[in-house]
Amino acid sequence: xxxxxxxxxxxxALVKATIETVGxxxxxxxxxxxxxxxxGMSSALAHHYFxxxxxxxxxxxxxxxxxxxxxxxxxxxxxxxPEARLRAIVAGSFGVGSFRREVISAWxxxxxxxxTQPEARRLLHVYQRRLxxxxxHELRPLVGSRAEAVARGLGALIDGVYIRAxxxxxxxxxxxxxxxxxxxxxxxxxxKA
Amino acid sequence: xxxxxxxxxxxxALVKATIETVGxxxxxxxxxxxxxxxxGMSSALAHHYFxxxxxxxxxxxxxxxxxxxxxxxxxxxxxxxPEARLRAIVAGSFGVGSFRREVISAWxxxxxxxxTQPEARRLLHVYQRRLxxxxxHELRPLVGSRAEAVARGLGALIDGVYIRAxxxxxxxxxxxxxxxxxxxxxxxxxxKA
DNA sequence: TTTTTTGTTGATTGACGAGTCAATAAACTT
DNA sequence: AAGTTTATTGACTCGTCAATCAACAAAAAA
Numbered sequence: 001x002x003x004x005x006x007x008x009x010x011x012x013a014l015v016k017a018t019i020e021t022v023g024x025x026x027x028x029x030x031x032x033x034x035x036x037x038x039x040g041m042s043s044a045l046a047h048h049y050f051x052x053x054x055x056x057x058x059x060x061x062x063x064x065x066x067x068x069x070x071x072x073x074x075x076x077x078x079x080x081x082p083e084a085r086l087r088a089i090v091a092g093s094f095g096v097g098s099f100r101r102e103v104i105s106a107w108x109x110x111x112x113x114x115x116t117q118p119e120a121r122r123l124l125h126v127y128q129r130r131l132x133x134x135x136x137h138e139l140r141p142l143v144g145s146r147a148e149a150v151a152r153g154l155g156a157l158i159d160g161v162y163i164r165a166x167x168x169x170x171x172x173x174x175x176x177x178x179x180x181x182x183x184x185x186x187x188x189x190x191x192k193a
Numbered sequence: 194x195x196x197x198x199x200x201x202x203x204x205x206a207l208v209k210a211t212i213e214t215v216g217x218x219x220x221x222x223x224x225x226x227x228x229x230x231x232x233g234m235s236s237a238l239a240h241h242y243f244x245x246x247x248x249x250x251x252x253x254x255x256x257x258x259x260x261x262x263x264x265x266x267x268x269x270x271x272x273x274x275p276e277a278r279l280r281a282i283v284a285g286s287f288g289v290g291s292f293r294r295e296v297i298s299a300w301x302x303x304x305x306x307x308x309t310q311p312e313a314r315r316l317l318h319v320y321q322r323r324l325x326x327x328x329x330h331e332l333r334p335l336v337g338s339r340a341e342a343v344a345r346g347l348g349a350l351i352d353g354v355y356i357r358a359x360x361x362x363x364x365x366x367x368x369x370x371x372x373x374x375x376x377x378x379x380x381x382x383x384x385k386a
Numbered sequence: 387t388t389t390t391t392t393g394t395t396g397a398t399t400g401a402c403g404a405g406t407c408a409a410t411a412a413a414c415t416t
Numbered sequence: 417a418a419g420t421t422t423a424t425t426g427a428c429t430c431g432t433c434a435a436t437c438a439a440c441a442a443a444a445a446a
Contacts (some may be wrong), residue, residue: 004443006393026308029222031433042395047435105308114195114360115219115298153373157346160353166206167307167317180346187380195411199423224403235425240405 003071004066010049011059018060023102028109032056050123058119061110064103071095072134082138086185087098089134093158094178099165131155142189150188157181203242204252206232211253216295221302225249251312254303257296257322264288265327273330279378282327286351287371292358294365301359324348335382343381350374 018037021030032053036046072092079088083097098102114121135151143150162178165172210232214223225246229239243249268285272278290296307314328344336343354373358365 006390010393027305032435033433044395044397045393048394051435108305108308111356111360112220112301115301121360128357149373149376153350153377155427156353156357156373157350157377158353160349160351160357163304163352163356164321164349167304167314180349181343183342184346184350184377186378186425187377187383188382188428190383197422203423225405226403235427236404237406237427238423241424244405246404 007049007063010039010041010045013041014046014049014056015060015063018056018063019106022057022060022109023105026105026109028057028113054117057110057113058117060106060121060126061113061120061123064098064107064110065123066084067103068093068095068098068127069130071097072131078171085138086135086142086189087182088136089138090154090181090185093131093176093181094174096160096174099162099172099174104162104166104172108163116140128155131158146188153188154181155186156185200242203234203238205301206234207217207239207243207249208253208256211249212257212299213295214321215250215302216298219298219302221250221306247310250303250306251310251316253299254306254313254316257291257300258302260296261286261288261291261320262323264290265324269354272277275334279335279382280375282324282331283347283374283378284371286324287354287367287374289367292355292365292367292370297355297359297365301356311351321348323352330371339381346381347374347378352375 001050014035017035021035021038025034031043032046033043035056036043039046040172045137050059056184072095075088075092075095076085079085093099098107110120111124114124130175132151132155136147139147139150158181161177198373207228210228214228215221215229224236225239227234228249229236231359232239239249243252265282265285265288268288269278272281286292291300303313304317307317325344325348328347329340332343351374354370358370
């Protein structure tokens with residue numbers, strides 16, 4: 001029963017289902033059929049819209065990165081001054097949308113995918129660069145020449161906290177994650193002014 | 194042509210080949226046949242000694258974690274005093290044996306495996322706890338009540354630096370990795386004494 | 387109303403890969 | 417010498433899964 005204009009809805013449903021399925025399975029070794037079933041359609045339809053499993057994964061990854069970017073931008077919107085903006089970037093990185101079990105787990109898996117998949121790698125690089133550039137920009141007036149190193153450290157720490165959250169049992173603790181990264185930031189800023 | 198006492202040699206060869214294969218492929222989706230070929234034997238023999246692919250992976254993971262532990266202990270052997278010991282732990286974490294392309298990549302993949310595989314998870318937990326406990330122990334006299342938080346931060350940062358190295362192209366830069374983590378440590382220690 | 391476009395799926399294909407097995411052979415035991 | 421244990425592999429089984437296809441249905445266009 002074709003309701004026209006199904007394509008965008010189907011695609012979105014598949015992307016959502018992919019993140020959930022990969023997140024729950026904790027692995028990319030999920031079948032297109034599993035994803036499709038969760039999204040309420042046949043695997044044939046999933047192939048019809050995305051062409052291949054690879055493309056489904058890439059779409060899911062884009063979705064995660066877009067969500068992440070949106071949360072950072074959202075947090076940044078109301079922040080003025082370098083320190084506030086740095087805090088906003090960090091807070092945005094642990095936003096309620098991104099810092100969720102399945103999303104974290106899916107993110108980790110897509111991270112691994114980036115080792116093999118050129119396009120996945122590209123996507124990840126774009127976001128890493130953007131984050132580092134944002135951090136560096138706000139850090140410059142506060143820590144001068146150390147900006148680059150601190151930006152890299154913060155980036156790595158954020159990744160590290162994510163990866164650990166992926167392995168921890170129970171719901172990931174946003175507050176605690178935030179605290180760790182924020183304290184790092186504060187230590188680095190201490191000798192400022 | 195059975196040379197007796199082949200078992201330990203074969204097992205070691207398979208473990209080594211597994212790390213190399215997984216590291217190069219950047220994925221756990223490698224076949225037992227690939228691993229076995231690289232180790233110079235048939236896939237049947239690999240199954241004969243390990244029983245299953247899963248067991249092969251676990252053996253490889255144990256090997257990585259054992260190597261890591263050995264490097265940390267090695268660095269610790271000559272260090273006296275909390276600060277020197279902390280530096281040793283960090284340095285050991287980026288030892289020449291562990292902080293190598295294939296090993297890092299394999300490590301990342303086994304990390305992901307830990308989301309699914311109970312035994313892999315257990316192994317990782319053991320090592321994470323040991324690291325944190327070591328760090329905490331040396332941190333206590335230096336930062337007091339902050340020891341726990343700093344230990345967690347350091348652990349996460351080390352993981353984060355590893356994970357980023359997995360994605361970076363070219364040979365991983367030990368010196369730079371070490372610098373980032375060491376500086377974090379120094380900042381935390383600054384207000385000491 | 388015929389035709390085209392869009393949506394949808396069950397069934398099938400084709401490849402691949404983990405794990406098993408039977409067979410072969412060299413060494414070691416009795 | 418006969419029997420047992422250890423080493424080793426080619427061939428095979430069996431399941432799984434990505435991807436394709438033929439076919440059907442409803443809406444839109446002609």
